[in-house]
Amino acid sequence: MARITAALEAGRPLTVVVDGVDEAVDPPELIRAVSALLAAYGGELRVLLAAGSELLPLFVAEAQIVDLDAAEYLDRDAVRELAGEELRRAMPDGSFATADAARAAEAIAAVPGQSFLTARIVAASVAAGARLTAVDDPQWQAALPDDLSAAVHADLSGRLGDDAARARALLLPLAYAQGAGLPWEDTWPALAEALHPGDRYGHDDVRRLCDSVPGYLVEDLSDGQSVYRLSHAALADCLRAGRDETADHRAIAGALRAAVPRTAGRGPSWADAQAYTRTHLITHAAAGQDVDDLFTDVGFLIVAAHPQMVAALPAARSEAAQAAVDAYRRAEEQATEGTHAAYLELAARCGGATTLADAFAEFPRPWSARWASWHVDLPHRPLAGHTGAVLCAAVGQRAGADVAVTGSDDHTLRRWDLTSSEPIAEPLCGHTAGVTAVATGWIGDRPVAVSGSDDRTIRRWDLVTGSPIGEP
Incomplete structure (x- = not known):
């Protein structure tokens, strides 16, 4: 950028x-x-x-x-060229005649509704199975997969035979991977086992998968270690189809918890957990509707990644979890690096969550709060950013999320994510005087804001992009 x-x-x-x-x-x-x-x-x-x-x-x-999936944009020549390139790449030794490869690419491109991704997988599968000898056989042509799910099934079966089911089981955790992807060691095989109880997977299985279907995977680097994710979002949708995603997230969260080192008499040692667990466990647990015990585990609260924690806070259900969430929200307003545990303890005491506050005694912190007598305000967080008085505010929706729009004497409007309390992108600039009125609404299926100003103009804004709509 x-x-x-x-x-x-x-x-x-x-x-x-x-x-x-x-x-x-x-x-x-x-x-x-x-x-x-x-x-x-x-x-x-x-x-x-x-x-x-x-x-x-x-x-x-x-x-x-x-819409490139629309029939008018279907470029069969491009699909044929892609299939041909995949066939040639997969058979660099010239195992089959060029004419056979060309006819096979033509047959793949002729399948109705063929997408580029499906065509690539079908071509790779055909090449891996060395099945070009029958390219003129109508039955062979009719058997070519016509959607992504069928292509993946045929490809894995053709490449791996009886081991195809194990390969699909190992790919499934990647369909739920967060961030840059899953780390291999101590995580990827364990999640496959959690999603397929009774099966066992190890490093040799993952290594064979990486060698057999490299086109399905992307290797990246996160926190100094290699992580893996699927190469295309459509593959994730395909692998998750028909699954109980809530149950799958719950199983993943359980496996991540089980892998955390434990200290005798003190429970999980969250500081020693995998970086993926510290960052994304809360997301899986929230999606699995099994998150309350994490909110009441002070060791986890101290080390968990802040953005993911904030996004998961609305998932708290029990009274104890909601008290912990209240303390977390209060503490984040004041805490700085090294003081998070101390402010969490203080916030818990101020909110009357004595059991939670007492649990911080096991953890180092620069200072502690033995007791507190405090007038507890309703949970809130100041939204700081305007450089002048805030003159108006409205609540609306943006991409399915609740947002606030504020207008100020600094001549700007700002958008705020009401879940994270973070500002959304840059201020909306255009008015030349204080913004005194704002409202939100829709133009068709497009969320908008309308602002009025002392500059005697009314402006319309796209709530998603922040762009002005038309002239004042």
Whole structure:
């Protein structure tokens, strides 16, 4: 982004093409960042983003949407070329005649509704199975998979035979992986076992999977160790189809908990847990509707990743968990590095959560609160960012999430995520005087804000992108 911004600041018109937005570590954040650039640089920047339909609500409302799955955009020549390239790549020794490979690619491209991903997997499967000798056989052509699920099944079966079910079982945890992906050691095989009780998986199984179907996987680096995720979001959807995702998340959370080292007499040693567990266990537990015990475990509260914790706080159900969530929200307003445990203890005592507060005695902290007599306000968090008086506020929705929109004497509007209490992107600029009124609503299926100002204008704003709509 820095290089793009630098080029735009230099006055150079720029076209940016981003493929595979679905496979980004944080697709919504990538789209928001690009949308902010579009709002700032207007006609100097053109952007082409390739993404799945589930991300469409996050795009600029004025964007031209091209549905590449529509029949009018189906480019069979491109699908045929892709299939041919895959066949040639998979058979560099020229095992089959070029003419046979060309006819096989033609047959793959002729399957109705064939997507690029499905065509690539089918071609790789055909090559791995050395089945080009029958490319002119109508029965062979009719048996070619016509959707992703069938292609994956045929590919794994053709490559791995009786071990295909084990390969699919090892791929399933990656369909639920958060962030950059799952670490191999002590995590990936254990999650496969949790999702398939009674089966056993080890490092040799993972190694064989990586060697057999490398095109299904992406290796990345996180916290100094290799992590793995699926190469395409559609593969994750395919593997999760028909599964009880709540139960799967609960099983994953249970396996991650079980792998945490334990200290005699003190329970889990969360500080020694895998980085993936400290960061993403709370997400899996919340999705599995089994999160309350984590909120009341002070050792976990101290080391858990803050953004993921904040997103999971609404999942608390029991009275004790809700008291812990209240303490966490209060403490985050004051805590700095090294003081989190101390402020959590103080917040728990202020809120009357004595059992939770007493549990902090086992953990080092720069100071402690033995008791507190405190007038407890309703849970809240100040939203800081405006440089002038806040004159108006409204609540609405943006991409399915609750947001607040505030107007200020500093001539700007700001958007706030009401779950995390964090500001959303940059302020909305355009008014030349204080913003005295704001309301939220919809134009069709597009969430908008309308603001009024002492500059005697009313402005409309796209709540997703922050872009102004039309003229004042």
